[in-house]
Amino acid sequence: MIQHPDSPSLATLASLIARHTKASGDFPTLVPNLTLHRRATATAPIPCIYSLGLGVIAQGGKQVLLHDSVIDYRAGQGMLTSIDQPVVARVSEGSVAEPFLGMMLTLDMHQILQTAAQMPPPPPPPPPSRASGYRTVVVDELQPGLLSALERLLGLLDEPALIAQLAPLIQQEIIVRLLAGPYSLVLQQLLAVGSPTQQIFRTVAWLKQNFTEPLRIDDLAQRAHMSPSSFRQHFRAIIGVSPLQFHKQLRLQEARQLMLSQNLDVGRAAGLVGYESASQFSREYSRVFGAPPQRDIRRMRETG
Structure with missing residues (x-):
């Protein structure tokens, strides 16, 4: 019905x-x-x-x-x-x-x-x-x-x-x-034991807890019990983006929330999510969200 x-x-x-x-x-x-x-x-x-x-x-x-x-x-x-x-x-x-x-x-x-x-x-x-x-x-x-x-x-x-x-x-x-x-x-x-989906799920869960760390594909592949090439292939097929792109999105989404909810400046937010360069952070932020960090956060506050 x-x-x-x-x-x-x-x-x-x-x-x-x-x-x-x-x-x-x-x-x-x-x-x-x-x-x-x-x-x-x-x-x-x-x-x-x-x-x-x-x-x-x-x-x-x-x-x-x-x-x-x-x-x-x-x-x-x-x-x-x-x-x-x-x-x-x-x-x-x-x-x-x-x-x-x-x-x-x-x-x-x-x-x-x-x-x-x-x-x-x-x-x-x-x-x-x-x-x-x-x-x-x-x-x-x-x-x-x-x-x-x-x-x-x-x-x-x-x-x-x-x-x-x-x-x-x-x-x-x-x-x-x-x-x-x-x-x-x-x-x-x-739920299928040992399936690629389950292995990638566990890897993603680990990434969400450790996204401030540098990304090492070989270590992630080993965690998923796959070769690096097989890991990249399955990750993109299941998640829709590469491990590197997903890692960046995790960092940028967290930084956006920190700036929005805790009123942090760009440099502080970038450092807390693992970026060593505030300028690199701003460039990648603009590519994902369509505006530099300060302008994006101001726009979000204005629109609720």
Whole structure:
């Protein structure tokens, strides 16, 4: 059953998000790993990195540039990302009268593994073909059971005393429904023991914790149990960019957040993320974000 934008359940989800987001912005919640998002206008494209998680749109629409593909998804749909993906994203539908309303649930790999181990094993996923490549992002309609679980998770924001006890149970239900529904194939590729997707996932997780260190391809390849040439090939096929490009994006995204949230100057932010040259940092920042650091941060503050 497809949930159309005017369905009562989707309207309830939108109402819950609207109630807890009084202005445009991104809002963390008391529910672990859950953020809410609201925009009163369409936005400019913004480079960012999507991590393992489920993004859901309750009202409005979004457009995501992934590799060379443009993905449009709208109210009543969810986007599951199984591994960190550099993307360029923008809100494509949103207004003051009908703002964009969405939610993001970051997923935990260990919880997915534990939950999958308790479920009947699915048929083995077909190997990725050259034409289709590795599927790491899936957009699909929200099935009634999944939508119901998301509503109940959001509903806990009105009962904060119950969050610690009930949120983990509902989040586990969401993972079960993801593993059993139309998103299962992309998760199977991630869970397959020794698969390239799983090895690259672990390497990316390490990179996210150590991005201030110099990039050494041979060390990363050894960590992924691959030859350097095979590692480069699989990394680009799965992530969409080279290891060097991904490493730069991690540094630049972190620096951008530091300058935005802590009001750091360019030199300080560049040094904290591992750059030895502030001028090199500024050049690479401008190539990725389309403007020098100070101008970009000023623009972000002005537009909220």
